[in-house]
């Protein structure tokens with residue numbers, strides 16, 4: 001069993017560290033955010049992720065998982081250090097590598113004479129080489145046997161533990177095969193396919209995967225808009241397409257588009273990389289443009305349906321960027337709320353897990369305690385995030401509470417016919433019939 005250190009204790013780092021501990025390794029999870037580490041030391045999860053609390057508790061109790069802000073404690077005797085810090089969008093759409101650099105420099109300062117550094121953060125192609133350079137330069141001649149391995153992360157928030165434990169694949173890239181094989185050993189209990197490749201190819205696999213998934217969603221959203229105008233039903237169109245084994249049904253749900261902490265910044269960063277290196281990423285540009293338009297189109301449809309938005313009260317169901325997470329980074333709800341407020345609408349909103357995060361960024365929004373409070377006095381209700389909790393609302397009660405029974409179902413979650421029967425004006429996405 002190995003001694004590991006995981007730098008960055010966010011959605012990726014905390015899940016990765018905890019799962020590796022659960023597989024029997026000794027793991028130190030480090031973060032520079034003292035508040036986050038203090039919460040973890042007190043058994044409080046800093047993020048909402050199903051199943052995480054229990055797994056953390058078990059592994060802390062077993063003495064395999066510890067949390068610290070002390071780099072020396074974390075790094076000095078680690079055999080393998082995972083970097084899992086954020087790589088947000090920079091001003092020009094590029095991935096901002098300042099946190100990766102800080103982590104690399106801290107490793108350089110405190111590590112003994114050898115280490116494998118594994119990059120789990122999503123980073124531009126070429127970053128693995130750059131990290132090696134940053135570390136060696138910082139050593140200033142102090143000898144270090146260093147190997148960098150790229151190990152892009154594919155977990156999804158909301159099902160992160162399951163995604164880790166039952167990975168479709170693990171990708172490892174390195175210029176040093178034994179280093180990649182050493183990291184592969186950590187994953188061997190998972191019995192999933194492990195692809196070992198060179199550094200740059202591994203880094204590109206991550207961007208290409210996210211860009212492809214985002215493309216599928218933008219594709220079906222474009223089809224949805226055409227369906228709406230031509231009288232076809234995109235839900236059935238997607239079902240019909242998905243039955244073709246060459247196509248498959250995943251990521252073909254029309255709606256308000258993709259958001260979150262990964263797709264938006266990763267598609268942008270890939271397009272940025274492409275332009276920087278002299279290619280013209282026109283498909284990626286279109287994928288982003290279609291995504292932006294989905295939110296605008298919803299607002300356009302709503303404006304038309306209720307005769308202007310000024311002074312109207314609009315209820316928003318769901319703020320997190322997708323169900324089963326409290327993450328609101330680049331959430332479609334934020335953009336929809338911004339567009340509506342711009343036109344003078346008053347917003348009341350509810351989310352099962354993201355209220356604390358929402359409270360920090362949403363201005364002039366009435367944050368409600370449940371879906372029924374959102375419906376109260378509303379001129380329209382918009383479903384933005386398809387949480388299970390919203391699947392079976394008491395719609396008779398909702399109708400009674402609303403000022404005007406208009407529903408914009410941004411995720412095609414509800415049954416159109418039964419809502420119409422109850423007297424709602426219902427608008428889905430791409431339901432042309």
Ligand SMILES: NC(=O)c1ccc[n+]([C@@H]2O[C@H](COP(=O)([O-])OP(=O)(O)OC[C@H]3O[C@@H](n4cnc5c(N)ncnc54)[C@H](O)[C@@H]3O)[C@@H](O)[C@H]2O)c1
Pocket residue numbers: 007008009010011012013030031032033036084085086087099100102103120121122123153154155156157261262
């Ligand atoms: N969130 C996801 O679903 C997901 C999935 C796959 C890949 N990724 C990638 O993984 C990386 C991390 O994403 P995340 O969502 O976990 O981010 P996050 O923002 O939730 O967590 C990052 C953590 O790193 C810490 N940090 C920043 N600088 C540090 C430093 N110098 N030393 C130690 N800690 C530091 C921050 O305090 C924060 O707690 C990103 O590159 C992201 O693109 C994320």
